[in-house]
Amino acid sequence: MGSGTPWELFYTKLRRAGPYRTSDVRHAPPAVPSRPIPQPLRMQLTDQEKTRRENLTKLRELGIEPFPAALFPVSHLATDILSGVETDAEGNVTNFKEVTLAGRIMSQRIMGKAAFANLQDSSGRIQLYVSRDDIAPGEDKTMYNTVFKKLLDLGDFIGVKGFVFKTKTGETSVHVKELTFLGKSLRPLPTPKRDDEGHVYDEFKDPELRHRMRYVDLTVNPKIKETFRKRSRLITAMRQFLDDLDLMEVETPVLQPIHGGAAARPFKTHHNTLDVPMYLRIANELYLKRLIIGGFDGVYEFAKIFRNEGMDRTHNPEFTMVEFYVAYKDYNWMMDTTEQLLEHAVKAVNGDASTVVRIGENDVDFGGPYRRLSMADAIREYTGENIDGADEDELRAIAGRLHVPVDKTMGRGKLIDEIFGETVEAKLIQPTFITDYPVEMSPLTKKHRSKEGLVERFELIVNGKELANAYSELNDPIDQRERFEEQLELGKRGDEEAMALDEDFLRALEYGMPPTAGIGIGIDRLVMLLTGQKSIQEVLFFPQMKPEK
RNA sequence: GAGCCCCUAGCUCAGCUGGCUAGAGCACCUCACUUUUAAUGAGGGGGUCCAGGGUUCGAGCCCCUGGGGGCUCACCA
Numbered sequence: 001m002g003s004g005t006p007w008e009l010f011y012t013k014l015r016r017a018g019p020y021r022t023s024d025v026r027h028a029p030p031a032v033p034s035r036p037i038p039q040p041l042r043m044q045l046t047d048q049e050k051t052r053r054e055n056l057t058k059l060r061e062l063g064i065e066p067f068p069a070a071l072f073p074v075s076h077l078a079t080d081i082l083s084g085v086e087t088d089a090e091g092n093v094t095n096f097k098e099v100t101l102a103g104r105i106m107s108q109r110i111m112g113k114a115a116f117a118n119l120q121d122s123s124g125r126i127q128l129y130v131s132r133d134d135i136a137p138g139e140d141k142t143m144y145n146t147v148f149k150k151l152l153d154l155g156d157f158i159g160v161k162g163f164v165f166k167t168k169t170g171e172t173s174v175h176v177k178e179l180t181f182l183g184k185s186l187r188p189l190p191t192p193k194r195d196d197e198g199h200v201y202d203e204f205k206d207p208e209l210r211h212r213m214r215y216v217d218l219t220v221n222p223k224i225k226e227t228f229r230k231r232s233r234l235i236t237a238m239r240q241f242l243d244d245l246d247l248m249e250v251e252t253p254v255l256q257p258i259h260g261g262a263a264a265r266p267f268k269t270h271h272n273t274l275d276v277p278m279y280l281r282i283a284n285e286l287y288l289k290r291l292i293i294g295g296f297d298g299v300y301e302f303a304k305i306f307r308n309e310g311m312d313r314t315h316n317p318e319f320t321m322v323e324f325y326v327a328y329k330d331y332n333w334m335m336d337t338t339e340q341l342l343e344h345a346v347k348a349v350n351g352d353a354s355t356v357v358r359i360g361e362n363d364v365d366f367g368g369p370y371r372r373l374s375m376a377d378a379i380r381e382y383t384g385e386n387i388d389g390a391d392e393d394e395l396r397a398i399a400g401r402l403h404v405p406v407d408k409t410m411g412r413g414k415l416i417d418e419i420f421g422e423t424v425e426a427k428l429i430q431p432t433f434i435t436d437y438p439v440e441m442s443p444l445t446k447k448h449r450s451k452e453g454l455v456e457r458f459e460l461i462v463n464g465k466e467l468a469n470a471y472s473e474l475n476d477p478i479d480q481r482e483r484f485e486e487q488l489e490l491g492k493r494g495d496e497e498a499m500a501l502d503e504d505f506l507r508a509l510e511y512g513m514p515p516t517a518g519i520g521i522g523i524d525r526l527v528m529l530l531t532g533q534k535s536i537q538e539v540l541f542f543p544q545m546k547p548e549k
Numbered sequence: 550g551a552g553c554c555c556c557u558a559g560c561u562c563a564g565c566u567g568g569c570u571a572g573a574g575c576a577c578c579u580c581a582c583u584u585u586u587a588a589u590g591a592g593g594g595g596g597u598c599c600a601g602g603g604u605u606c607g608a609g610c611c612c613c614u615g616g617g618g619g620c621u622c623a624c625c626a
Contacts, residue, residue: 047595048559048577107586114583131583154576167584190560191576193587201587202561202575208618209560220560264625309625310550319626466626522626536626546617 048188055151056184064147066184072159075100078119078126081164085172096164099174101126102182104219105156107191110149116173119160120222127173128160134177148179155185155219190220211543227531227539230349234527235302237348238322241341247298247324252287254280254304260502261285261444264307267317280306285444285518286505288325289473293513300324302523313535317544320523329517330472331456335433338460338468338519339368342431349530357530359463362429364529370431370460375420378434382424387416395419409493412453413440426464433458443483443499445471446515460521463529470519477509 045053059066076099086095103121113132118125132144152158159180167173190204203221204210210217218225239249257276259266261283271278284303291299302322311317326333346355346366355367373381376388385398395415399406404422406415416438428434435458436451445455456472474480484501491498527539537543 046559046577051577109585109588110582111585111588112582114585116585116588118586127586129584133583165584167586169584169586171584171586173584188559188576192560193575195587199587204560206560206618262626305626307625312624313620315625321626469626520626525626 052186066181074102077123079123100161102159129173130176155189157183231527237345241344242300247300250299252284258502267308290508293508298326321520323520325518327514334470334517342366372433374436378424413438428461431462446474468521473516473518475513
């Protein structure tokens with residue numbers, strides 16, 4: 001490239017101003033002395049990137065600011081027009097005489113003195129019709145010949161003002177009278193196309209690229225927005241339901257000195273001023289119970305939880321749970337409430353009165369009441385084996401007969417859990433409450449009011465997977481201390497997931513806690529169910545990724 | 550963690566048994582075209598074939614090592 005071209009001048013200016021003003025540079029991690037300084041600047045631009053930068057410069061030379069500061073007064077969304085257009089007997093559009101829209105240019109079909117383009121806004125796409133003599137009415141045709149045809153690139157944000165009409169082929173379109181640049185795109189977007197039969201060509205589908213560059217994914221695959229809209233509607237509906245129950249939304253610490261309330265490996269960090277180790281929470285349960293102890297009758301929190309464990313299509317290191325705790329209730333009440341909550345939420349997500357969700361081959365109905373089955377009854381029903389009162393040796397024999405793999409370290413509780421998980425869980429497609437778990441697996445749960453060796457706990461299983469976990473909360477501080485001590489023993493034997501003893505929580509319990517029902521519902525898993533997504537990465541905007549090379 | 554598969558242009562992909570200057574469609578550039586719609590027609594540019602070693606007269610292709618990714622299975626929600 002010769003010097004002195006607009007591009008070259010622009011490029012030189014940029015270099016003089018300091019490197020390429022992207023936030024990459026400012027927020028780059030400080031260089032580690034022992035390693036080479038990472039080179040964040042991609043000085044090698046592709047032809048298409050160079051062209052776009054040249055176009056940017058040329059726009060400025062023509063007095064057109066590609067990144068204007070002023071607000072742009074949008075009057076309509078694309079879908080408002082597509083769904084609201086009215087025509088008379090001759091097929092002429094009778095409304096939308098003046099509309100102003102803004103969005104990205106996603107395609108251009110130029111035919112000499114006229115052109116069609118597609119504008120994509122947050123609601124969808126609408127076709128634009130641009131004719132030379134309309135946007136360049138005088139002698140000077142620069143606005144059309146140069147600005148529209150040459151300097152406008154796919155992906156640019158523009159605003160248009162015009163009127164609505166239908167083309168010969170009947171497509172509702174905006175006849176553009178005025179075009180405003182709102183934000184130039186300097187990189188070419190992937191260009192998926194769809195034909196009349198709905199076949200998509202050149203789809204942008206590499207999961208890694210889609211997740212790393214979710215902004216591109218959302219732009220070129222706008223359908224995926226629907227998953228995230230459903231996620232948002234779900235959370236809104238759940239919040240509304242919990243508010244209507246007179247529960248209070250609260251926030252509790254993410255940074256915790258002791259990672260309690262669940263069995264999982266934590267992320268460890270360090271607080272400099274206090275000079276103490278800290279953990280990102282693996283649960284918020286113990287804090288919510290402290291609030292019940294403090295006198296709130298009902299609290300809930302939509303909580304980001306962090307667990308330092310494997311990553312796969314159902315596990316992300318950070319995920320979202322809603323937990324709520326209600327005083328003077330028990331797990332039976334919580335089952336009733338959970339049915340109502342999910343029924344309400346699923347209707348909101350579906351957008352109608354339907355409580356049915358199609359999941360794979362099955363229609364799953366979230367309308368209550370759900371089947372309630374004790375763990376022992378479930379195992380009896382699905383395997384014919386009776387685990388009631390079985391000791392450890394008998395359980396091993398049962399596991400053997402059912403071909404459930406077990407190992408020597410497993411105690412009674414773990415054996416029952418394995419038998420259930422291997423033989424029953426996957427078969428429970430419709431929402432089912434499995435109740436009354438072995439005490440060994442549930443250190444925070446109240447002992448069963450009538451069944452020896454069990455606790456008042458339920459899990460909600462849907463489509464063969466756990467969706468929620470709830471208890472009558474253990475409020476006897478002496479029992480709680482014993483349970484923690486059993487966990488400490490497990491920890492000493494090498495169980496990395498054993499729960500830590502939280503002395504302050506025990507102190508709180510000793511001041512007295514009302515009987516309380518509590519539950520945690522995995523939001524990401526629920527969204528996966530309700531949107532038919534098979535991987536958690538598809539229901540998180542920004543799933544955790546390995547660092548980009 | 551185990552097994553299988555993949556990495557070639559901005560995107561989606563071909564590339565035979567190792568053999569001339571590595572290809573296609575879309576995107577991009579130039580030209581034509583005033584109701585197109587995967588617009589069309591003509592012409593053009595664009596590549597660290599993931600990286601590094603090896604075998605070979607010759608490697609996108611074979612071998613080794615490393616990196617990245619996907620899928621399936623097992624465990625944590």
